[in-house]
Amino acid sequence: MRLSRYFLPVLKEDPKEAQIVSHRLMLRAGMVKQQTAGIYSWLPLGYKVLRRIEQIVHQEMQRAGHIPLLMPTLQPAELWKESGRYDAYGEEMLRVTDRNKRDLLYGPTNEEMITDIFRSGVNSYKDLPLTLYHIQWKFRDERRPRFGVMRGREFLMKDSYNFDLTKEDALHAYNRHLVAYLRTYERMGLQAIPMRADGGPIGGDYTHEFLVLAETGESEVFYDSEITDLSFGDRQIDYDDVGQCQAVLEEFTSRYARTDETHDQDVFDKVPEERRRSARGIEVGQLFYFGTKYSEPMGATVVGPDGAKVPVHMGSHGIGVSRLLGAIIEASHDDKGIVWPEGVTPFHVGIANLKQGDASTDSACEALYTELKARGLDPLYDDRNERAGAKFATMDLIGLPWRITVGPRGLADNKVELTSRRTGESQEMSPKDAVARLVQIYEPILAANAV
Amino acid sequence: MRLSRYFLPVLKEDPKEAQIVSHRLMLRAGMVKQQTAGIYSWLPLGYKVLRRIEQIVHQEMQRAGHIPLLMPTLQPAELWKESGRYDAYGEEMLRVTDRNKRDLLYGPTNEEMITDIFRSGVNSYKDLPLTLYHIQWKFRDERRPRFGVMRGREFLMKDSYNFDLTKEDALHAYNRHLVAYLRTYERMGLQAIPMRADGGPIGGDYTHEFLVLAETGESEVFYDSEITDLSFGDRQIDYDDVGQCQAVLEEFTSRYARTDETHDQDVFDKVPEERRRSARGIEVGQLFYFGTKYSEPMGATVVGPDGAKVPVHMGSHGIGVSRLLGAIIEASHDDKGIVWPEGVTPFHVGIANLKQGDASTDSACEALYTELKARGLDPLYDDRNERAGAKFATMDLIGLPWRITVGPRGLADNKVELTSRRTGESQEMSPKDAVARLVQIYEPILAANAV
The missing domain is CATH 3.40.50.800 (Anticodon-binding domain)
Known part of the structure; x- marks a missing residue:
């Protein structure tokens, strides 16, 4: 590209509204323009990075055997009533009424819809395992949108959903995602550490958040310093090999690494003192196994080997695609501007x-x-x-x-x-x-x- | 891809809701699933074709020197009040109120927003010519959504916007788009004929619609049969060469070809009788020069060579990306199913x-x-x-x-x-x-x- 023919509206002055460095630099470098609170246009330079990140996510998902599709941004309210989340979700859900007075919503996530797609297309355990994913714009009507694309309202997310016959199979899908995520972030020049997360109202140990260490991170994190020595590197892996994927999970999650939500000082104190670290982190992804939480109420079942119908075991696994631009800049900049890793540079x-x-x-x-x-x-x-x-x-x-x-x-x-x-x-x-x-x-x- | 590991929920029966062949075949082939009226999920096979089409559109736009960016799906109402279209647009515009009682809308098109981006980033004629485009989901709240993705409510469109100092320059941008569109459709195995279109309330001769001939087309079209002998083929073109682009426009638009909206029987009668054809057509794209319609009210000006501020000359040029899947199938199928052209096959x-x-x-x-x-x-x-x-x-x-x-x-x-x-x-x-x-x-x- 010749700069004389490009559209790169850089700003000379620091924009007043920017509270953190990534927001300031994205505005100054002409990467984004805020159109209204928490809603951004991606100007050519920002769009280019967004596409590179999206491409890496696609490639690593597909390498792991996961299948891309695309669900719409708007969803019918009925699906969310089936799962019971329509009333529970609160003000962050953007509710819309169309000209025929039907209730729609701008999807903040897609568990209900993907479960609906699954139940209308799959009947037998023979069609499992199956993991479907998409990269689509989502909306969460944050009370205080801020930090630029790090906490926008309209944001791009990769969300995958696995469908498995057993909990064991679903945990293998969980592990495949963990491996794919390690590869994904490393290709972007990021060290993202899987940390034990809070299962929320569902509970359970099977959820990890991936955090990038950065001074401006919104979460406080506690970890064993040995964990930052780990890297996945260019090792080959067979995603069908349960043992291999499980070994990666164990390697990357056996040391202490938790956010403030799950931090346990007594356990942390058992880490040798010289390896205990606390820092700030930015969440860039999450893994979550939730069993039959959606498949049961929504009737997503398969006929098992014994002829009986059973609800499938599911999990959902997200990567914050648009937020990653902010996270990468937070982790990689100096006083002159952004320093792009080679893997994502525009x-x-x-x-x-x-x-x-x-x-x-x-x-x-x-x-x-x-x-x-x-x-x-x-x-x-x-x-x-x-x-x-x-x-x-x-x-x-x-x-x-x-x-x-x-x-x-x-x-x-x-x-x-x-x-x-x-x-x-x-x-x-x-x-x-x-x-x-x-x-x-x-x-x-x-x-x-x-x- | 191994089919045993894919998600291809083909239907054995013809779905009742499908009135036209492309809709029926897309449902039967497991390409899409309707989630509610006019809103579709793109299942893996459909998503794959959508991406191939999108890629061709991106490549041909960029070959013509046009710059990609990405505007959000939701827009603030204020922008549309500036242009005067907020009240004028009617019920097809999906209006949304957020938790802070701000008026948003799901963009049906982007003239206002791109004009806003332009005016905040460009001040001098030296930064022209400039054509920006994006491929983004849009929403039109059709009274009767039907024909599957051919007339959906949430649909994917490529829309480009040119910004030029003079009408002459803007018409060169118009011509670049015409050339790029000819290439785009031919790569998809389609013959799309540029036909004189109706300028609507703005009027003017500078608008063409591209129509694919198909029995199920929604528009009646009238044309000189010589036009179907034309093809752009693999000729090389310099998109900066005004004369070359103008010659292509003349070659492809000098013969009679109009939709029922602009049809003029007296002019048509001058075509030799054996070459007069009437048929049905599906609109898959449109070119439109509209001068200073948005730049004047919205203050999108540049300082010209003489130091005076002048509003820029603009046009907008669309390709119906999601609709193209339907159009291609309408034009290419038999009684056993779809027959994909090699350029877009999944x-x-x-x-x-x-x-x-x-x-x-x-x-x-x-x-x-x-x-x-x-x-x-x-x-x-x-x-x-x-x-x-x-x-x-x-x-x-x-x-x-x-x-x-x-x-x-x-x-x-x-x-x-x-x-x-x-x-x-x-x-x-x-x-x-x-x-x-x-x-x-x-x-x-x-x-x-x-x-």
Whole structure:
């Protein structure tokens, strides 16, 4: 993309309404625009990151064998009356009446509807296991929407629902999600720690929240420092292998890691003192096994091997897709702006032309731009008539991980400068070497995206 | 995908509520499920086609230089009061009140919001031309939702908006859209004819609707038969070249082609009689230049070259993404089911195993499945314990363009059968040749998708 033809309305001043850094930087970098309280437009740069995150979530869900579909944003009230949640849900549910006086609602979540889809399409245990998921806009009418996309009202969420014959099978689905989530967050450059969560009115031990550590997190968290040494990495896993998935669950959840809601000081005190940590965390996902809570009242049954109808065991598992942009920025920024991890950056590299209009500088930039695209990379070429300082400030603000700076002096020696946003370090090299270096950096990321 | 692990709830009986063939086939093939009047869940097979269509629309929009973003589904009423449409829109607008008694609405279209985004981000003519677009769910509270996704209430639409300094520039944006639409529909296997449309209360000649000819179309159309001989094909075009784009407009709109709303019998009578046609058509897109209708009341101005502020010239251009599934099926089906064009088929090829459980048949199917995936194709392997007849009926119903049939008898001679869904013709060949043939068939489609 050429910046002269893009729509990147960066702000020079800090917007007053932003209380936390991700909100401030998303507004300043022209990523989002608030349309009314808690409802945002995703401007081109923000939309691009949103799509990259969405793509990673899709890929890792499907790798785990889960099937995508798409439920509508609006739901009939009747379904929620069946489960008993229509009256219970309270003011966070946005209720709507259509022209024929029928009661609809803007879905805050989809347990009822997916259960309805399941019961009308599946009758036999032979069609199990089955996990369906979608990535769709949802609405929760928060009393105080704030923190930008971190606590918006209209938000994008991935929610999956597993349907299994037995509790044991459902817990395997739970474990598949845990593995998929570890991979998902790591591809986004995040360390998200599964922590024991509060089962709410349903209770039970089978729920974990994934939290990203960040000073501005809304939850207080307590953990054994050993947990931050863990990473899933590039290990291969067979998602059908119950033992393998269970081993990952045990590896990642056996150490103490809880939010304030489930924190137990007596248990925590048994962690050696030098490994006890408390910090703030941002919730970016949740796993939840809830058994037959919806399948029983809604009649989602299958005929089992013995010929008897039984309600299926279910769980629901969410990832806050739009909220992740905020979480990533909270975890990865400096005083100049955002620092995107390579896995989610809107553009792979920026090209800063220091002397726009100079024939040889322009042609070197064009050649780089063309060559990077030919190699499958997605460059942003700052071809505006701006001073170097302004170009660097924009690049730093929007946080592209790499920048190639092209100026007449360097070009006289066939050199450009390749700069890392994270470290600020620059290296002089030929344009050809800069391309080769970037191809090498992004090779694993492009390979992962191509799956 | 292995069918045994997929969620494909096909119906044996014709659903009673379906009045037209696309609705009937989408329900029978397990593509959609109605959740309440005019609101559908997109089951896995339907969602897959929806995504392929969406991808083609994105690619062709971006090829034309248009920039994607994403506006929310809910909009504040204030914006629509600025343009004067809040009161004018009538009962089709779904109005919502939130917990703080603020008036929202579920966007039926986005002229107001995009104008708001533009005016807060652009000040100078130097930032023009600019065309922004999004693909987002919209809602129109139809009095009588019907025909399945063809006239749903919650529907997916691509809407783009161009912002230009002059009428001339805005008409070039109009022409870019026309070219992009021709390419878009052809990639979907559709012939969509641009027809002169009714400008409505704004009037003006600068609006065309794209119609697909189909017996069940809701509009009566009149055209010169020469127009159906035109195709855009694989010609290269420079979207910045005003003359090239204008020439395409002239080529595709100079012959008589109008809907009943703009039909003029006197003009039509000048077409040689043997070329005069009347038929039914389904609207799948619209182009519309409307000048300063929104930019004036909403203050979307730029400083022009002479230093004076002028309102920008705008147009809006839509493609009915979810409706296209219905339109494609209306145009491409037979009495056994859907016949997907290769460009949008949910799976590229089906593999029918005639003797599930037979070691050599199973292993031949597995080898085919693996090899097709390795070559970038997306096969659906029917690995269920079903009779051949049931497997064929499912494949025919869901409309995959190609089927490989694998049975023990053929395999004894190293032969499988490759069958075209469209013609019904089968050819015996080795598994290796079947893969090679499919790779050849899909090569241009995969290449187009990879751009």
